[in-house]
Amino acid sequence: MRIRVQPEPFDYGAEAGAFAHGAQGAGAVVSFAGIVRDRPGGGLMRLEIEHYPGMTEKALAAMADTARDRWNLTDAMILHRHGAMAPGEAIMMVATAAPHRADAFAAAEFLMDYLKSCAPFWKKEITAEGADWVAATEADEDALSRW
Amino acid sequence: MRIRVQPEPFDYGAEAGAFAHGAQGAGAVVSFAGIVRDRPGGGLMRLEIEHYPGMTEKALAAMADTARDRWNLTDAMILHRHGAMAPGEAIMMVATAAPHRADAFAAAEFLMDYLKSCAPFWKKEITAEGADWVAATEADEDALSRW
């Protein structure tokens, strides 16, 4: 199980490939990448992510532990950036490996739902007009109730 | 939308990375890889996959079309090998890109469920003792009922 929190860009393909390559005994690997999207009307110059050093790593490790308790996984990883990033760049990724695909998919979705609402990251969108903190959506908090 | 059916090995990381890189306007990318797993008792020398050329490509394209009708996707890909492959090698992958993660996850799981039961591929396991056709599982056919 690997948890990484870093300001540097990462290469989603290289990370997903290395994860799959190291997944001994897995029949199924699921990878998810979150990408910086432009705003609906355009104009996003960059995204800035603030986080809570110390709590972030603990929260992510706790989620990964819970996922490994609940599903039959051979491995899991979570990688999340903080700091400034441009539209099109990868913000974060999770990957799960399991003997069977149902476990790999469920655990990846669980990690994403918890990461969205329970890991201390905050996004700010910077445009030519200024900076706006991204509001949490009810859909994201509601997503937790299914687990 | 890209469909590929080929005997050659492929690099999951490179394919997933190129897919994510080309996913204009997506906020979420989900990739799945199926990996050749050894048998529970060990001893798998290789897996051989037979398919139905012509029907295979049509069936995969039809599934991808259905996925794009049902979910808000910006892109989707399916890559499946046939012929001989060794334990640990990737058999196939699907990838989906969407503005939001729920669509990307649902479409990837839908593609996998349909691919398992509706695309004309058959797996044969080769061990020192001989060759066995892999039996379809009821769980796989049952998985279709959720869509």
Next chain:
Amino acid sequence: MKLTILYFAWLRERIGQPRETLETGATTVADLVEELRAREERYALAFSDLRAVRVALDQELADFDAPLDGVREVAFFPPMTGG
């Protein structure tokens, strides 16, 4: 009516060939299966349990009661196991 018939996986192995062409008057898949079963033991064996057999007509999945009208290619195979 002249049909191309394809067999895959263990159906191919039991019947001993991947394809054949057949002149038939069968009007449905089920009729065609009866005709094949009556030909030789290897066909009777391959088609002994139809719950384990799937069929495609011109490369689309179909049922055993589907008509053969206008069909050119019939394929028989076990439940699929890709992915």
Next chain:
Amino acid sequence: MKLTILYFAWLRERIGQPRETLETGATTVADLVEELRAREERYALAFSDLRAVRVALDQELADFDAPLDGVREVAFFPPMTGG
């Protein structure tokens, strides 16, 4: 009791600092929030709608009625938006 208090995102911006230390007799998070609100307008503003505020005690999510016994670090922040 001496507490380190951390603020993140727009709470940090409204309060104008990322952290401070405070000597307090507050026994719960809610008490502490009342004490902060009473200090200055910027705190009152930051804590005007607690539905938009989350709290962590020693880096674990907690409720506003949680006791502060033995706690060393309290963090206030808006709902999280990672992923």
